[in-house]
Amino acid sequence: MTRSARGVLGSVMALVLAATGLTACGDDGGDGDSAITVWSLEDVADRIEKTKAIITEFTAKTGVKVELVPVSEDQFPSLIASNAAAGDLPDVVGSVSLAGIQTLAGNELLHPEANGQVVESLGRDTFSARALELTSSDGKQLSVPSDGWGQLLVYRKDLFAAAGLPAPDTYEKITAAAAALNKDGVAGITAATAPGDVFTQQTFEHLALANNCQLTDDSGAVKLNSPECVEAFDFFGDLMSTYSVKGAQDVDTTRATYFAGKAAMLIWSPFVLDELAGLRNDAKPTCPQCAQDPTFLAKNSDFVTAIKGPKGTEPAQYGEISSWAVLDGADDDPAKQFVEYMLSDGYAQWFGIAPEGKFPVRKGTKEDARKFLTAWDGSQAGVDARKPLSEVYGPPVLETLRTSPDTFQRWGLPQGQGKLVGAILGELPVPKALADVVSGKSSADAAAARAQKEVESVKAGL
Numbered sequence: 001m002t003r004s005a006r007g008v009l010g011s012v013m014a015l016v017l018a019a020t021g022l023t024a025c026g027d028d029g030g031d032g033d034s035a036i037t038v039w040s041l042e043d044v045a046d047r048i049e050k051t052k053a054i055i056t057e058f059t060a061k062t063g064v065k066v067e068l069v070p071v072s073e074d075q076f077p078s079l080i081a082s083n084a085a086a087g088d089l090p091d092v093v094g095s096v097s098l099a100g101i102q103t104l105a106g107n108e109l110l111h112p113e114a115n116g117q118v119v120e121s122l123g124r125d126t127f128s129a130r131a132l133e134l135t136s137s138d139g140k141q142l143s144v145p146s147d148g149w150g151q152l153l154v155y156r157k158d159l160f161a162a163a164g165l166p167a168p169d170t171y172e173k174i175t176a177a178a179a180a181l182n183k184d185g186v187a188g189i190t191a192a193t194a195p196g197d198v199f200t201q202q203t204f205e206h207l208a209l210a211n212n213c214q215l216t217d218d219s220g221a222v223k224l225n226s227p228e229c230v231e232a233f234d235f236f237g238d239l240m241s242t243y244s245v246k247g248a249q250d251v252d253t254t255r256a257t258y259f260a261g262k263a264a265m266l267i268w269s270p271f272v273l274d275e276l277a278g279l280r281n282d283a284k285p286t287c288p289q290c291a292q293d294p295t296f297l298a299k300n301s302d303f304v305t306a307i308k309g310p311k312g313t314e315p316a317q318y319g320e321i322s323s324w325a326v327l328d329g330a331d332d333d334p335a336k337q338f339v340e341y342m343l344s345d346g347y348a349q350w351f352g353i354a355p356e357g358k359f360p361v362r363k364g365t366k367e368d369a370r371k372f373l374t375a376w377d378g379s380q381a382g383v384d385a386r387k388p389l390s391e392v393y394g395p396p397v398l399e400t401l402r403t404s405p406d407t408f409q410r411w412g413l414p415q416g417q418g419k420l421v422g423a424i425l426g427e428l429p430v431p432k433a434l435a436d437v438v439s440g441k442s443s444a445d446a447a448a449a450r451a452q453k454e455v456e457s458v459k460a461g462l
């Protein structure tokens with residue numbers, strides 16, 4: 001799975017019972033009597049080691065022993081279900097996506113009271129209000145939001161400046177820029193269009209939310225044939241068929257096109273930030289100017305987070321929030337103590353694991369309102385080489401990125417439709433309907449009607 005798709009598999013959760021065992025990665029430090037089990041979906045080797053280092057410090061400080069169990073995102077649904085059936089749930093889970101939290105809540109596996117108490121203890125006003133909203137339901141704090149990433153529109157600010165174009169933060173400005181810059185072997189924009197790719201779903205949802213196109217209304221009724229959604233289908237279809245690269249585009253081809261200097265705009269996740277700066281060997285910029293200056297594209301790119309469409313009520317951005325959550329039946333006090341630690345003393349180390357994709361949603365403390373935002377600025381980003389984002393991108397870019405969680409939105413989750421969201425990410429009816437618009441086989445009205453019918457069918461089967 002590519003780093004750009006972090007959170008995708010976790011979002012496709014459908015809890016199914018399966019007899020599956022676990023191999024624990026324990027930490028034997030500390031002399032206290034308390035012990036908890038923590039599952040983390042950060043299962044890459046170097047991230048496991050960094051998590052264990054934080055845990056070692058936690059145990060030394062509190063005496064609470066922690067058994068760390070790294071779990072891959074694709075195995076998490078069946079593992080959590082089988083352990084729930086066996087009455088052997090972990091005390092805490094971490095790096096769980098928004099749809100994952102909704103599904104855990106629907107199966108009554110969370111401990112909202114404990115998670116709410118952690119948020120209150122740390123200070124509710126120290127968190128992003130939107131992050132708390134997205135991790136709550138019916139007045140209950142389902143989980144403790146930790147960090148997030150939001151879809152970005154990356155654009156060549158040098159080309160925009162030369163053409164006298166404003167930042168592409170509305171439908172109208174995006175279309176105008178794509179039309180003006182689609183020439184001389186450079187596409188106006190590149191974005192995912194592959195019908196079987198979750199990345200296409202994320203890309204379209206980002207633009208659809210901008211026009212107030214919602215998956216459902218508050219009652220749960222599917223609304224993909226609404227005027228807002230039809231307009232979003234039409235906008236995306238016209239943009240991709242007229243001003244983009246021909247053929248189905250995916251997470252790899254879109255990045256490669258922009259990195260080669262062959263597109264003026266790109267829609268991608270913030271995991272592109274370190275790659276754009278040349279900090280990852282297997283994904284380096286290849287533009288003609290990049291041979292002389294590997295940081296050329298980083299220096300000449302800017303970023304739009306939230307976008308507004310003609311029918312949008314406010315600028316919106318597709319965003320994913322990862323959470324820590326105390327589960328039902330947990331050893332309350334040490335479990336809460338651990339989550340508090342991961343959002344306080346251990347927090348900078350945690351989001352420092354991958355700051356390009358872990359924007360802190362707890363901004364600071366009661367004493368220092370910007371403590372963690374400041375720490376994020378100096379965190380080392382990258383894979384094969386590491387460097388603070390502040391050394392690559394200027395203060396305005398960092399401010400835009402660090403405040404982006406405040407504009408995060410998602411289809412279905414605020415309306416309590418977490419199970420439906422997971423189901424459609426598995427079947428992808430929207431990208432399939434969208435592909436017909438991009439290829440010219442279908443009108444926007446017909447594609448929206450098709451998506452409406454297929455999502456209604458999925459919902460009926462839940």
